[in-house]
Amino acid sequence: MKVGIVGGSFDPIHYGHIQMAKTALQDLACDEVWFMPTKSTPLKDRSLTADVHRLAMIQRVMAYDDRFRLCTLEMDREGKSYTIDTVKTLKQKYPAYEFIWMIGNDQLAQFDQWKDPEELTSLIQFVCVDRDGQLVPTEYPIQRIHMEAMPVSSSEIRQGNKLNYVPYTVLGYIYEHRLYVENFIAARETRHRYKHSVSVAHLCEEMALANGLDGQKAYYIGLFHDIAKNMDVQHMEQWMDAICPENKKWAVPVWHGFVGSEIVDRVFYLDDPQIKNAIYHHVLGDDHDDPYAMIVFCADKTDPLRGYDSTDLINQCKADIYQGFWTVKNENDKYLEEGK
Numbered sequence: 001m002k003v004g005i006v007g008g009s010f011d012p013i014h015y016g017h018i019q020m021a022k023t024a025l026q027d028l029a030c031d032e033v034w035f036m037p038t039k040s041t042p043l044k045d046r047s048l049t050a051d052v053h054r055l056a057m058i059q060r061v062m063a064y065d066d067r068f069r070l071c072t073l074e075m076d077r078e079g080k081s082y083t084i085d086t087v088k089t090l091k092q093k094y095p096a097y098e099f100i101w102m103i104g105n106d107q108l109a110q111f112d113q114w115k116d117p118e119e120l121t122s123l124i125q126f127v128c129v130d131r132d133g134q135l136v137p138t139e140y141p142i143q144r145i146h147m148e149a150m151p152v153s154s155s156e157i158r159q160g161n162k163l164n165y166v167p168y169t170v171l172g173y174i175y176e177h178r179l180y181v182e183n184f185i186a187a188r189e190t191r192h193r194y195k196h197s198v199s200v201a202h203l204c205e206e207m208a209l210a211n212g213l214d215g216q217k218a219y220y221i222g223l224f225h226d227i228a229k230n231m232d233v234q235h236m237e238q239w240m241d242a243i244c245p246e247n248k249k250w251a252v253p254v255w256h257g258f259v260g261s262e263i264v265d266r267v268f269y270l271d272d273p274q275i276k277n278a279i280y281h282h283v284l285g286d287d288h289d290d291p292y293a294m295i296v297f298c299a300d301k302t303d304p305l306r307g308y309d310s311t312d313l314i315n316q317c318k319a320d321i322y323q324g325f326w327t328v329k330n331e332n333d334k335y336l337e338e339g340k
């Protein structure tokens, strides 16, 4: 039995990991690939997403190939996980198996910082997969193989970039459990608007639940409602030309609703028509039928961070969004009228 090991924090797992596993099967003739998630990474100080979530995401990928396995040896060990300890345990537990430890260029570049690198390479074969065409020099006896470029990292995904490199089932898990999602917003919005977005998200959720609606859906509408707000006008105009040139008749500050409703689908893969519709109408508050559109309009206007006492309005929306919406809308119209 020849086993390729793909180790990492898998925070989250993505197509780069999967491609590495396929390379082990196809190019190195491995019979199986074991995904080995770390408990904590000695070379990184960032705290990892809970083990239960990282495991669940890997588990969703196991169905892709019946030669994929999950190995929790490192996760089950107490304390920090060093590869040298793992390798020794593997050799002891499976004396008849041949193991190949797969690493990427980034890991090869830091290989001298691993614990006991000489001993490591004498115990087990390491193969470096070159995925960016760059040959990292190394003094260690490590085999190199080339793999088609897969320019993605887990840290990019945690910021909400390159989500097309995340298997659909894994992305579904991320949204279901709200992993990283507030980072997606923090990475794109000012601190002030980020706080507003998170606040509106929670308020939307509360209003939805109080009205017997889907709290999770409302949370995402609130979280993403201003996703296009900080976009520069030129960029926004390109989006408007592409998606709804007829709406350019509206003032520029209104556009972020139209553009945001497309971004949430095309960049973040939240392709729910109600999420899109609610974001689309949130600025004008001109959808008087869809309760989610009404909720985000009201939550946006009554966000406690706006600095006025909106408790009564919020309570009215929670009691009945169809009535509360008109109260908030009328109040808002009055406010705009007074401001003129």
Ligand SMILES: [Fe+2]
Residues within 6 Å of the ligand: 225, 226, 229, 256, 282, 283
């Ligand atoms: Fe907005």
Ligand SMILES: [Fe+2]
Residues within 6 Å of the ligand: 196, 200, 225, 226, 300
């Ligand atoms: Fe807003």
